[in-house]
Amino acid sequence: MIPEAHGGHLVDRLVPERERVRREGEARDLPLIAPFIDQVYDAEKIGVGAYSPLEGFQDRAALESVLTAGTLPNGLPWTMPIVLTPTGQTNEQIVRSVRPGDEIGLTDAGGGLFALLHLEEKFPFPRSRVAQVVYGTTDPKHPNVADLLAAGETALAGRIDLVRRLELVTGANELTPAETRAEFVRRGWKNVAGYQTRNVPHTAHEYLQRCTLERDDIDGLFVHPVLGRLKKGDYRPEVILEAYQALVRNYYPSDRVVLASLSITMRYGGPKATLFLAIVRKNYGCGSYIVGRDQAGVGSYYEPYACQRIFDDYPIGVQVLKFAETFFCRVCGWMASARTCAHSPDQRLNTSQTFIREALSKGEPLPSEIIRPEVARVLSRGDVLLTE
Ligand SMILES: [Zn+2]
Numbered sequence: 001m002i003p004e005a006h007g008g009h010l011v012d013r014l015v016p017e018r019e020r021v022r023r024e025g026e027a028r029d030l031p032l033i034a035p036f037i038d039q040v041y042d043a044e045k046i047g048v049g050a051y052s053p054l055e056g057f058q059d060r061a062a063l064e065s066v067l068t069a070g071t072l073p074n075g076l077p078w079t080m081p082i083v084l085t086p087t088g089q090t091n092e093q094i095v096r097s098v099r100p101g102d103e104i105g106l107t108d109a110g111g112g113l114f115a116l117l118h119l120e121e122k123f124p125f126p127r128s129r130v131a132q133v134v135y136g137t138t139d140p141k142h143p144n145v146a147d148l149l150a151a152g153e154t155a156l157a158g159r160i161d162l163v164r165r166l167e168l169v170t171g172a173n174e175l176t177p178a179e180t181r182a183e184f185v186r187r188g189w190k191n192v193a194g195y196q197t198r199n200v201p202h203t204a205h206e207y208l209q210r211c212t213l214e215r216d217d218i219d220g221l222f223v224h225p226v227l228g229r230l231k232k233g234d235y236r237p238e239v240i241l242e243a244y245q246a247l248v249r250n251y252y253p254s255d256r257v258v259l260a261s262l263s264i265t266m267r268y269g270g271p272k273a274t275l276f277l278a279i280v281r282k283n284y285g286c287g288s289y290i291v292g293r294d295q296a297g298v299g300s301y302y303e304p305y306a307c308q309r310i311f312d313d314y315p316i317g318v319q320v321l322k323f324a325e326t327f328f329c330r331v332c333g334w335m336a337s338a339r340t341c342a343h344s345p346d347q348r349l350n351t352s353q354t355f356i357r358e359a360l361s362k363g364e365p366l367p368s369e370i371i372r373p374e375v376a377r378v379l380s381r382g383d384v385l386l387t388e
Contacts, residue, residue: 001190002285007053007076014047014162023163027113030105031094033086038265040108041228042082043115045264047162048176052283057084059157060123067133077314080276085125085152095154120158127151135269144268169237170227170261181285189219193288194281198226198266200243202371204326204351207335208292221257222286228265232386239384246374270302271310282318289318293325328369
C-alpha cells in the first residue's frame, strides 16, 4: 500500500488560495527575514508536507532529540536538523528584536514574502556540535559543514504558514507530496520505489532502476532528483531533468515511471542523510526505497554501506532495496556487481561523473555502455554547467 506520511499525517501548511491576499496584506507590517536559500527551500517543503510530521522549524528540544537519539521527541526516527538560523546584519538585528509569540515574514531569493513563521522559541544554535554529530566531522572542507559553520548563532523555531509556493527553475516538475500520491493512486500503484539522485543518469543508475522494475512487488518507480542549490561546475537543474526525461521517454514503459524534481539542498551526511531522504520519499508516497553504495556520501567521510545499515537501527516502515556497487564489465559485456561478476576490477568501465564530464568537455564520444546516446546528446550541448 502507499504508506501513510511519516508520523501518520501528511502536513499541509499551505495557505488556501481564498485567504492568500488577506494573509499577505496582514503581513505587510511584519518584521521580515531573508533566510539562506537552503532554508527557504526547507520552509517550502515543510509547508507542503515533504518533511511531515514537521510543521515548522525545530525547537531546542527537537534538535536535542535529533542529535542525541536520532529521533523526534516522540521517538519517531529523524536524523537531520531542520532549523532556521538567519545570518547577515539586517537579519540578525531582527533576530535580536523578535520575541516568542511574534509573527515573522520570510522572504525568498527575489525578496518577496512567501511564508510566515510563528515564533515559538529563540535558542543558541550549537553549530560545530551539530556538524560533529550529524556529519561526523567539523572539517570545513565538507560542503555542509562549511555551511553550518557559517550559519547564524541563533535559531528561530516555530510553525510555518506557506503563503505561496516558490517559483523554481524546475517549474511544473516540482510536485508536492499530495500531487505524487494522487498520481500514484491514479495509476493504480500500491508499492512505489523511490530513487534518489543528484546527477544525470548513466547506465549504472539505469541498471538499479531496471533491477527494481523487474521485481514483481514493485508497481512503479519514482525518480526524484535533488535539484536544490547546486554548485559551480554542476549540471544545471533543468539539464539533469532533461537528461532523465530522455532516459525515461526513450527506454522505460511510460506507465511504470514518474519523474519529478525535489528542490532542497543536498545534505551529504552519509547514513543520516540517507535516512532523511528516505523519510522524505515516504512522505511523497514511496513504500520502497532504493539505496546503493554510499548514498549521500561525499569524499571518504562515510563507510560506503553504512547508508544501508542505518535502516536496521531506525525502522521507518519502508522496504529498503539495497544494492551493491554496479558497473559495466568488459568481459561480462553487461552491467554487473561483485555479486554477479567473476572478473577483475580492471575490467570495469569507469562510469564516474568526473570521467563523463572530462570526456564531454574534450568533445570525446562516450561509449553507450556508460551513457545512453539520447542522454549524451543533452549533455553535449553548450551551457549545461552552472557558471556561478
Ligand atoms: Zn564480469
